[in-house]
Amino acid sequence: MTAPRSATPPSLAQSLHFWARNASNESALLRTSLSVGIFDTLPVEDEGAPVTVQRLAEQVGAKVRGVRSLVELLVCLRLVHMDEARGLVLARPVAAFLRDAVFRERLHEAARWWGPIGHLEEAVRSGAPMTHEGQRWDVLEHYQRLFLETTPAPSPEAEDFFDRFARGSARTWLLVTVGRLGLLEQLAMGPQGEAALRSATGASERGLRTVLDVLAHLGLTRTEGTTVRLTDEARQVLEGKALQYLLRSFSVSAQYWEALERLDETVRHERFVLDLKDPEVSRRFYADNSNQITAVFASHFQLSRRAAATIAQVRPLAGASVLDIGTGSGVWGVAFSRTEPTAHVTYFDQEEVLAQAKRNVEQLQALSRARFWPGNLFTQDFGSAAYDFIILPQVLNVLRPESLPDMFRRVARALKPDGILVIAEYVLNERRDGPLEHLYFGLRRFLTNEGDLLSHSEYSELLSNVGLTASVCLPLPTQELLLAARPGVTLPTRLAPATRAAA
Ligand SMILES: C[S@@+](CC[C@H](N)C(=O)[O-])C[C@H]1O[C@@H](n2cnc3c(N)ncnc32)[C@H](O)[C@@H]1O
Structure with missing residues (x-):
């Protein structure tokens, strides 16, 4: 066989x-x-x-x-x-x-x-x-x-x-x-x-x-x-x-x-038929897709709430400032708001996509401490020592591999000294030959001139280069939760139990 x-x-x-x-x-x-x-x-x-x-x-x-x-x-x-x-x-x-x-x-x-x-x-x-x-x-x-x-x-x-x-x-x-x-x-x-x-x-x-x-x-x-x-x-x-x-x-x-x-043209020559690095193509594609992303809101909300609860085990979220980069439907940022109502969440994405996020955040009654920030994640300066938590939810796979070091540099700079970077991503095994679903997802990212999927140790190396030397990778049901921070910051070592999402 x-x-x-x-x-x-x-x-x-x-x-x-x-x-x-x-x-x-x-x-x-x-x-x-x-x-x-x-x-x-x-x-x-x-x-x-x-x-x-x-x-x-x-x-x-x-x-x-x-x-x-x-x-x-x-x-x-x-x-x-x-x-x-x-x-x-x-x-x-x-x-x-x-x-x-x-x-x-x-x-x-x-x-x-x-x-x-x-x-x-x-x-x-x-x-x-x-x-x-x-x-x-x-x-x-x-x-x-x-x-x-x-x-x-x-x-x-x-x-x-x-x-x-x-x-x-x-x-x-x-x-x-x-x-x-x-x-x-x-x-x-x-x-x-x-x-x-x-x-x-x-x-x-x-x-x-x-x-x-x-x-x-x-x-x-x-x-x-x-x-x-x-x-x-x-x-x-x-x-x-x-x-x-x-x-x-x-x-x-x-x-x-x-x-x-x-x-075959893409494999031979990196000629991209559906090039999501073209801003026009990306805007159209992701505006279409934001409906789909919202359709899976309930199942992703279970994951994001579990991630927020996992972090809350080791670090109070009260009054925390949170930045959700490439927020899409807003499902990751809003989980922090719902876990801790005093958390302030900034939702960052392309302008066209933010309208959808705003509707979802409003529906979950989390609008009062929300900020919506339109911009381009490839170039945006996210500031300096401004956030307790920065979330990169399913967004690193949008970036071509050569853009990752600069992205991590900007994000590490924007984290407070004891801040935690929260990455939700399809993380490959160390041999890079599984899981199968992740690899198919990765093939589509290559096809669209987007990112590469990495293993935990490949991420660790890039994160260490920007001072985030501590990291853990915890398996959520369909993707992985990778947390990274500077030395001495306590990171959770196991997931919080699953709870029923009350959307
Ligand atoms: C795969 S979706 C992830 C959505 C959401 N975080 C989730 O987990 O459901 C990637 C997001 O990155 C956003 N994005 C892609 N290119 C971008 C850019 N250049 N600037 C800002 N956002 C961008 C897309 O609009 C989309 O919402």
Whole structure:
């Protein structure tokens, strides 16, 4: 077995979550590793001497950071092995099926469909082949073939690889499309006739038929005669707010579609298709995303309240001045206000985003000791010895690695001598080959010309350079809480117990 698979098949809820967030990242990872030449260049396990990522990048003619973003994921998926000296080899079973010429051709053929699949919505409406870059593509027929016909693969490992390579992203885009057509919302209201579904969604007969066949294959729908309904499992999974949450996750994934298609350009040349360092692109992207960030407010609020309670175990928050940089929805700063009503919180972000934060802070009745500070976090001087706590919540991953030393310098200067820096971030393990979800998140940050994810010791080194020599890293349920301070400042060593968020 090459990739980690649990003994029991994933539930529909787990699958939907994966299709919404990471299936297209995974397909792009495998497709790009093949097209950039990583699989063909790596020595095979037990056959050649392991190579470093720098050497590999040189050999394939690509940037080190890009190759590293792919390889760390391949190691996590156990398609590539890494030794203690960070030497890399290709897993033997992977090398075996990639040498099979017929299988290779199947992969190459599937890889050509990324762009055309992006026209699925149009194809469902018209029922006809689509034009993409001057050629005709029958996207509906492609879906039929991909999901409903069986083609033998050389081994179970090869079949699993093909599924991740070709079908993963196709599942994501199918669900993006049914979300846009309003099909799942229609079905969530109850069983419907096909004719009614066609008129509600604008789908053609052929388009609807194809979509329903594939949705049935995925375990989401069932058709009896001409009546279509959600399966019992799908109904349970999509109940209440879950459907809207899922549809929003799919639409966030859709924002990355073209950039993932062209990931090889980014890996080879650091050419960014979705460049969030472009202020205009960033403003639009994060203004769109602030709705999504607010949608996950309740779950993040549990984390931020727990972090505030953890700090309060060793340090009173009464009257504290707090700066929340890259506040987004305000969820981290407001947790300090709610934990200790006398704390003063400054919420810093781009102007467009602060309106959303203000609404949330107001709703939580924490407006009286709040300040909203619009600015650019890449250049802003945050002052000197002004804050007891500075929070960097999910924001370091926005900064390119070379910007981190300057960011930490400005932040350390703004902290009072006994101040505590509070970082909420996806911190990698020391081998930098996990957790998997973090690595996928990191791939998207690379793709968008943003930051790199680091391990605790990599952060410690950067923080020590600005005098914050003490640090602890505590695992919250979905991300890590890293606290740093000058020597002699007491830091908590364990998380406070989880409490129910009273939003
Ligand atoms: C990933 S979001 C994190 C939001 C929030 N802290 C949370 O944990 O939910 C990153 C935030 O950084 C902000 N940001 C990105 N670039 C920025 C810039 N140049 N100046 C100020 N804020 C920026 C975005 O607007 C966004 O709100």
